[in-house]
Amino acid sequence: MITDSIFSMSGKPADIPAISAICKKYGAILMVDECHSMFILGKTGGGIVEYFNLNPDDIDIVMATLSKAIPASGGYIASSRKIINYLKHESRGFIYSIALPTLMCKVAKEGINIFKSERAELARKLAENTRYFSEILRADGIDIGESVTPIVPILIGDSNKAALAARKCQDNGLFIHAVFAPVVPQGQAILRASITAAHKKADLFMAARKIGMIVRNL
Numbered sequence: 001m002i003t004d005s006i007f008s009m010s011g012k013p014a015d016i017p018a019i020s021a022i023c024k025k026y027g028a029i030l031m032v033d034e035c036h037s038m039f040i041l042g043k044t045g046g047g048i049v050e051y052f053n054l055n056p057d058d059i060d061i062v063m064a065t066l067s068k069a070i071p072a073s074g075g076y077i078a079s080s081r082k083i084i085n086y087l088k089h090e091s092r093g094f095i096y097s098i099a100l101p102t103l104m105c106k107v108a109k110e111g112i113n114i115f116k117s118e119r120a121e122l123a124r125k126l127a128e129n130t131r132y133f134s135e136i137l138r139a140d141g142i143d144i145g146e147s148v149t150p151i152v153p154i155l156i157g158d159s160n161k162a163a164l165a166a167r168k169c170q171d172n173g174l175f176i177h178a179v180f181a182p183v184v185p186q187g188q189a190i191l192r193a194s195i196t197a198a199h200k201k202a203d204l205f206m207a208a209r210k211i212g213m214i215v216r217n218l
């Protein structure tokens, strides 16, 4: 079975404990795309396993990108020696594509080193910043769904209104984009905010208040 750990537009988690239990029951292999949870979720950024307090062996294949929380490019797969060996010899993308550039490997390695030395503090700051930003929007009456990650969807609905809101936000100095169908279902367009551990409270406050004002006046 293959699933995302976190759905990228809503920020909602897949029920990995239930999915893992079904896989165990039927002897299926579980592969989880942790592009939106690894280095982010859990007390020390350990990902979906830490978030749900699972045993790492509950997930057979973890894949994640090196282009989001780790600001390089490329990605990785973590699994048993047997599966990695199989992928090395059978995956077309690995065999026929040019390898990850050395520079990007170095950038990714440096990012991972920073993560390793500050992971608890970074995860705490990220969660705190996300909570702070979300609470201001909610207090302003803005519907932001039920994300458990720094992806904060601002639910708009109509595509034209979402495009207009994004343009107004950008005109006000905010780097935020609208997302339309088919990335989200028709009629469920959003603005998609991404919070980082490096954001300052004053900037988050300013951004949330501006977004609130723009969305309420659409």
Ligand SMILES: Cc1ncc(COP(=O)(O)O)c(C=O)c1O
Pocket (backbone or CB within 6 Å): 004, 008, 033, 035, 036, 065, 066, 067, 073, 074, 075
């Ligand atoms: C769930 C998910 N998986 C994988 C990727 C691929 O990331 P990249 O091609 O940047 O490594 C993305 C990118 O947005 C994603 O959202």
